[in-house]
Amino acid sequence: MIGGLNLGWGTRPPMRRPKWAADRIRLESQHKGRIMAWCPKQCVVVPVDFSNQSIEAIEVGLELVERPEQLHIVHVVVDVTPLEAGEVWGVIDPQARIEQMKSVLQQRLAGPKYAGTQLSVVLGEPAHGIADFAAEKKADLIVIPSHGRTGLTRLLIGSVAERVVRLAHCPVLVLRK
Numbered sequence: 001m002i003g004g005l006n007l008g009w010g011t012r013p014p015m016r017r018p019k020w021a022a023d024r025i026r027l028e029s030q031h032k033g034r035i036m037a038w039c040p041k042q043c044v045v046v047p048v049d050f051s052n053q054s055i056e057a058i059e060v061g062l063e064l065v066e067r068p069e070q071l072h073i074v075h076v077v078v079d080v081t082p083l084e085a086g087e088v089w090g091v092i093d094p095q096a097r098i099e100q101m102k103s104v105l106q107q108r109l110a111g112p113k114y115a116g117t118q119l120s121v122v123l124g125e126p127a128h129g130i131a132d133f134a135a136e137k138k139a140d141l142i143v144i145p146s147h148g149r150t151g152l153t154r155l156l157i158g159s160v161a162e163r164v165v166r167l168a169h170c171p172v173l174v175l176r177k
Contacts, residue, residue, distance in 0.1 A: 073119050080094075146174050
């Protein structure tokens with residue numbers, strides 16, 4: 001604006017949200033007021049690490065499927081390297097670790113809203129384990145939370161969600177806080 005005269009520079013019309021925006025994908029169902037996905041998926045994989053964000057990802061996954069049986073919840077147990085103390089002495093049994101984590105997963109997701117969901121525990125590196133599990137189940141979508149790490153912690157720990165996006169055969173929905 002020069003001397004009260006608007007020359008049009010620096011003025012923009014208000015931004016309009018595109019029709020395909022995420023809040024328009026959901027429709028209010030006539031049945032029980034439940035929010036249902038526009039295009040329900042046949043198989044959705046949700047990896048969990050027992051954080052609050054991963055439990056919220058399960059909720060999103062339940063909204064994207066028609067029936068709870070179509071939701072596969074997976075936890076990946078990191079394999080112990082051969083040079084770690086328990087492995088050298090032969091006291092760590094991988095199958096016992098898997099069974100223990102499956103028990104913990106069942107206890108954590110014992111509520112009625114999780115009834116019917118498919119619970120699995122696999123052994124391996126998290127990103128590869130998630131991507132391989134989704135390929136094995138022929139998943140339509142992977143729903144994974146991002147913990148939003150930045151800087152040095154992201155450099156040292158890395159981002160499992162980012163690696164899953166690169167490795168997965170299907171679309172990946174990354175949830176941010």
